[in-house]
Amino acid sequence: MTYTILFLEHERVMASxxxxxxxxxxxxxxxxxxxxxxxxxxxVWDESDALVFRHPSQPLS
Numbered sequence: 761m762t763y764t765i766l767f768l769e770h771e772r773v774m775a776s777x778x779x780x781x782x783x784x785x786x787x788x789x790x791x792x793x794x795x796x797x798x799x800x801x802x803x804v805w806d807e808s809d810a811l812v813f814r815h816p817s818q819p820l821s
Contacts, residue, residue: 761807765790766799779804787813 764784767775775797776819779786790802794815804813 763807763812766803766805767793767797767799768803769799774799779783783812787815791815 761780761783763779763783765777765779765786766773767777767790778791779789783806786804790804790813794802802813802815803811806812
C-alpha cells in the first residue's frame, strides 16, 4: 500500500512525500522529519484517502 505523508504548518500543507514501504516506516519517517522540516504537524494518509496517523496526536476527525 502507498501512503502519503503531509507536513503541515497552520493547517497548510508545506510538503508531501509518497511512501510505499509500510505504515510503521511511514510513521517513523514522518515523526523523524517533523522538526527537520520545521512544521507543527505531520499526517499519514492511505490510498483510500483515510487519515491513519497524526503527530503530535490530535483527535482524528
